[in-house]
Amino acid sequence: MSTIGASSSGVNDRVRRRLVDAVLGERDRPVQRRAVPTPALVVDVDLLDANIERMADQARTAGVDLRPHVKSHKSAFVARRQLEAGATGLSCAKLSEAEALVAGLADDGYDRRVSILLTSPLVGEAPSRRAADLARHCDLLVVADDPDGVDELARALALEGTRATILCDVDVGLGRTGVTDVAQALAVAQRAVDAEALDFCGVQGYGGHLQHIHGRRERRAATQQSMDRLRGVVDALESADYEITVVTGGGTGTAGLDLAIGVLTELQPGSYVFMDRQYHDALGDDPEGRFDQSLTIETTVVSAHYDGFVTVDAGLKAMATDAGAPRVLWPAEAGDYHFFGDEHGRVTCDPGRALHRGQRVALMPAHCDPTVDRYDHLWLTRGDEVVGVAEVTARGCSQ
């Protein structure tokens, strides 16, 4: 069968590589961030490292494992820093995200075997075969919320001659995936225990609906309810003699509360490495919100002919829009950002303090995860200097 446009000519790759080379080229002097073509994702490396260390330290102090979710950054560069800061392993949303991260870490010279948790259930024979193959290259844990999913994976592992570990995914109120009662949890656990190529180690209970609740008291009450539900399933499994060594879940918005509540043995937060406007709005000065905004979308003013606003080069294609508009971080004379089409945005400014053509404007993304997925690179900076560039290794890997 012939394919169109799926050849290995790699035009896209060449264009992207040239773009990076044009900035970093033969570096005989420091590269200024102004040299980065916009719109671009810019990461302050020191703030990134501080965020990574802060979460690692919190988990370490509480005696809880940390398995950061890579869905937020999709980058082997960031994952490696998280592992080197003491993470037990990584969480991945999708199989191809995990495949890309495992390969990216190896390419990066990371020679330790990584423990990977797939936090979404797999369906069907082909994905199960891919997972069984991936299990050659990492210690693979997979959540399941249906005994048939356990069987599919068990058959694939037997064919490939590899092993994996099952966690029962429990719906703690989000209503997205996960068993909804104890009988279903027991059925999943039993199928895993029965399968030669599988181990069973515990449960996942991720409360996505909790993460952005405004007000710590409200967030805590709702988190407690979800964790009580999860505890109930753990108790039932233990009463039926299943050994539970891992109870995983939590995100940036509940991490501090999860540690205090004490049901989870493992945290899987993602956004804390970068943060975003949605999280800053929800968490305010709460302890869960004490992470720095390390990620910005940098844009350039491309037209400045009107009093009261200018046009910048970042529009709908440059960011996720599900959480509304980004917040303008600098310069001080810039006002608000408004969507202005696919390729452009409108930034307001006081008529007397106009922005000028060519000026840079930095935005705080409204929602970091799907914004990052729109870019090939993270430009790494210290102050005004570009100190490197990291690939968004698993960009688009959502299969």
Ligand SMILES: Cc1ncc(COP(=O)(O)O)c(C=O)c1O
């Ligand atoms: C299963 C699961 N775990 C953890 C996370 C990380 O959450 P956050 O980015 O809010 O820290 C997510 C995010 O959507 C998720 O889906």
